[in-house]
Amino acid sequence: MRKLLKIVVVLALIGLAVFWFVTRPSRVDPDALAGLSGDAAKGEQVFWAAGCAACHAAPKAEGEARLVLAGGMAFASPFGTFFAPNISPDPEHGIGGWSLEALVNAMKHGTGPNGAHYYPAFPYTSYARAELADIADLHAFLATLPASDAANTPHDVGFPFNIRRSLGGWKFLFSRPEWVMDVSGDELERGRYLVEALGHCGECHTPRNALGGLDYSRWLQGAATPDGKGKVPALTPDALTWSAVDIAAYLGTGFTPDFDSAGGHMADVVLNLANLPKSDLAAIAAYLKAMPAADG
Numbered sequence: 001m002r003k004l005l006k007i008v009v010v011l012a013l014i015g016l017a018v019f020w021f022v023t024r025p026s027r028v029d030p031d032a033l034a035g036l037s038g039d040a041a042k043g044e045q046v047f048w049a050a051g052c053a054a055c056h057a058a059p060k061a062e063g064e065a066r067l068v069l070a071g072g073m074a075f076a077s078p079f080g081t082f083f084a085p086n087i088s089p090d091p092e093h094g095i096g097g098w099s100l101e102a103l104v105n106a107m108k109h110g111t112g113p114n115g116a117h118y119y120p121a122f123p124y125t126s127y128a129r130a131e132l133a134d135i136a137d138l139h140a141f142l143a144t145l146p147a148s149d150a151a152n153t154p155h156d157v158g159f160p161f162n163i164r165r166s167l168g169g170w171k172f173l174f175s176r177p178e179w180v181m182d183v184s185g186d187e188l189e190r191g192r193y194l195v196e197a198l199g200h201c202g203e204c205h206t207p208r209n210a211l212g213g214l215d216y217s218r219w220l221q222g223a224a225t226p227d228g229k230g231k232v233p234a235l236t237p238d239a240l241t242w243s244a245v246d247i248a249a250y251l252g253t254g255f256t257p258d259f260d261s262a263g264g265h266m267a268d269v270v271l272n273l274a275n276l277p278k279s280d281l282a283a284i285a286a287y288l289k290a291m292p293a294a295d296g
Contacts, residue, residue, distance in 0.1 A: 023168025043141025
């Protein structure tokens with residue numbers, strides 16, 4: 001009996017060690033950031049492409065107020081309700097005290113300055129494909145925005161999803177930083193970067209499994225809204241039959257070829273994309289038109 005008990009204890013310790021190793025927070029190698037100096041002007045383009053204001057502006061903020069990234073927007077999901085945090089330059093309530101390394105760790109690894117895992121409501125599985133130089137530029141631009149002293153609203157997440165360490169296991173299973181679609185050529189590669197990385201289109205337009213991981217086998221084939229009350233449309237060419245010109249025009253204006261207009265969260269996305277050069281919108285459209293059909 002004593003021998004059996006020892007075996008059980010040893011196996012339990014091994015299991016705990018494996019769990020602790022697999023769920024450890026990842027961080028960027030500081031040497032990878034050597035020599036990077038952010039350009040705020042370039043960072044503004046990254047800001048719009050990444051859609052920061054769409055989630056982190058205060059609810060119902062309009063116009064210049066969308067540049068005050070006070071947070072507070074609620075995102076209901078099957079796992080609880082998440083609230084966008086304050087990412088304004090306020091040093092106490094925002095991220096004003098963050099170094100470039102801290103922002104890279106958050107965006108590419110979903111790891112906070114204190115080493116805690118972020119919930120994947122923050123689309124770091126897409127931002128993981130972002131270039132370090134772009135994050136450095138974004139870091140410089142965010143510092144130029146107005147500060148807000150709005151306190152963060154705690155996420156409303158119950159057990160067992162409130163165990164942050166377990167999110168390391170979620171990342172181990174579902175984080176996929178490599179490109180989803182093989183493309184070649186400058187325009188398609190730019191479009192892929194905007195769709196798969198900065199624009200994080202797959203986070204809403206791709207179905208998720210029972211644990212909230214993206215189903216890459218059904219990339220951009222449409223999904224249920226996080227609250228389960230609606231449907232996010234598919235973007236594959238068999239479903240989105242507009243021409244590339246029509247898609248680019250929609251992304252820049254919000255108007256469909258039938259003169260309908262973007263609604264819901266997509267309206268915020270268009271407000272961001274409208275600030276990008278037309279060549280970027282054309283690149284996104286080219287990527288979407290190059291995708292295989294859902295049954296392809």
